[in-house]
Amino acid sequence: MKQTEQAKKITKVAATLFAKKGYNGVGVAEIGAASGFGRGTLYHHIESKEDLLHEIASHYISDLVQSGHSIAREYPDPIQRLRALSRHLMAVISSNLAEIVVCFREVQSLTGSRHYNVMCMHAEYQQIWSKTIEEGVQQNVFREVDKIAVKGLLGMYFYSCLWLKPYGLQSPEDIGDVFSDLVIRSLSKGLNE
Amino acid sequence: MKQTEQAKKITKVAATLFAKKGYNGVGVAEIGAASGFGRGTLYHHIESKEDLLHEIASHYISDLVQSGHSIAREYPDPIQRLRALSRHLMAVISSNLAEIVVCFREVQSLTGSRHYNVMCMHAEYQQIWSKTIEEGVQQNVFREVDKIAVKGLLGMYFYSCLWLKPYGLQSPEDIGDVFSDLVIRSLSKGLNE
Numbered sequence: 333m334k335q336t337e338q339a340k341k342i343t344k345v346a347a348t349l350f351a352k353k354g355y356n357g358v359g360v361a362e363i364g365a366a367s368g369f370g371r372g373t374l375y376h377h378i379e380s381k382e383d384l385l386h387e388i389a390s391h392y393i394s395d396l397v398q399s400g401h402s403i404a405r406e407y408p409d410p411i412q413r414l415r416a417l418s419r420h421l422m423a424v425i426s427s428n429l430a431e432i433v434v435c436f437r438e439v440q441s442l443t444g445s446r447h448y449n450v451m452c453m454h455a456e457y458q459q460i461w462s463k464t465i466e467e468g469v470q471q472n473v474f475r476e477v478d479k480i481a482v483k484g485l486l487g488m489y490f491y492s493c494l495w496l497k498p499y500g501l502q503s504p505e506d507i508g509d510v511f512s513d514l515v516i517r518s519l520s521k522g523l524n525e
Numbered sequence: 526m527k528q529t530e531q532a533k534k535i536t537k538v539a540a541t542l543f544a545k546k547g548y549n550g551v552g553v554a555e556i557g558a559a560s561g562f563g564r565g566t567l568y569h570h571i572e573s574k575e576d577l578l579h580e581i582a583s584h585y586i587s588d589l590v591q592s593g594h595s596i597a598r599e600y601p602d603p604i605q606r607l608r609a610l611s612r613h614l615m616a617v618i619s620s621n622l623a624e625i626v627v628c629f630r631e632v633q634s635l636t637g638s639r640h641y642n643v644m645c646m647h648a649e650y651q652q653i654w655s656k657t658i659e660e661g662v663q664q665n666v667f668r669e670v671d672k673i674a675v676k677g678l679l680g681m682y683f684y685s686c687l688w689l690k691p692y693g694l695q696s697p698e699d700i701g702d703v704f705s706d707l708v709i710r711s712l713s714k715g716l717n718e
Contacts (some may be wrong), residue, residue, distance in 0.1 A: 478703045487684025488677040510671045520713035
C-alpha cells in the first residue's frame, strides 16, 4: 500500500470512528487498531489527533473550493453553472458523509490556524455560489435576493448529510438536479420583475 | 422558583453545556453545579442524563409539531401557511439554538423509545410541510415536486442553527420571510406548466 493510500485509509477510519463515537470518545490507539496500522505507521502520517480532525474537516471542502472554481470557469452561464455546482456538491456530500458530519459536530475542537483555515474555505465556497447568483442578477435572469439567501440555499445541501442514504434509490446527482431546480426557480425573476 | 421553572433552567443549562462540550463530555454533577441546584433538586426533575437529552431534543420539535398543526388550521391557503410556518420555524430555531445543535449532534445517543419518539416528531413536522405543498399542487398554485424536495427545503431552515447569530442584524422572522419567499417561488408553477 502506497503512503498516500495509507494516509487516506487512516483518515477514513478516523472519520467513521469520530462520526460514531464523537471526537472526544476516540483515542489515537483505537484509530491505529481499526485501520490495521502500527503506531509507527500512524505517527508517520499524523502529528496528533487534532491533525487528523483537520485533515477530515478540510479535505472535502478544499475539493469543493477547487472544483467550484473549475466549474465556474467551465460554465459562464449562471443557470448552467448552478446545475453543475449542485450535482457536484451532492456527489461530494454523498461520498464524504462521515467527514461532513464530523466537521459539523467537531469543527469547534479545531484550534488556531486549523480552525481559521477550515472556516475560510467554507466562506470561499459560499462566495462561489454568491458570485454565480450576482452574475445572474447582472444578466437579468435572477432577481436580487437578500445576502442571507445563499446561506439558506447551501444549507439545503449540507443538511442532507443527516438524512442522505449512501446507497439510496436516488443518485446524489439526481438529488442535485431536484435541488438545483428548486434553487434556480427560487432565484428566477417573475413576469413583472 | 417554581418546579417547572427549575426544570426549564436545568434543561437550558444542560443544553448549553452539551452544545459546548458534547454529551459525553458533561456529567450530571457539572449540570447541577452550573444550574445552582443540589443533587436532590436535580434528581427530582430528571431520571438520568439520557432523560435530560431526551427533554432537550424533544421540547422544540414537540412545540413545532403542535404549533404547526395550529398554523395549518389557521391558514387554509398553502402560500399563507408556508409564510406562517416559515416565520414560526425560524423563531423556534433562534430561541433553541443550543437545543437544536445538541439534537443534531447527539440524537443517536438516545436509545429505544426515546430515540423513536424524537424521530417520529421530526417526521410529523415534515409531514405538515409536505401536506401544505400537496394542497398547493391540488389547488394548482404549486407544481409537483420530487418527495425529496421537502427535506431540502426544511434543511435550509434547520441548517441555520450553525450560522444564526442570536442577536444578529436580521430578526428570525425577517430571515423566515426571505426563506419563505425562496420556498414559495421554488414551488410555484411557471407560465407553461
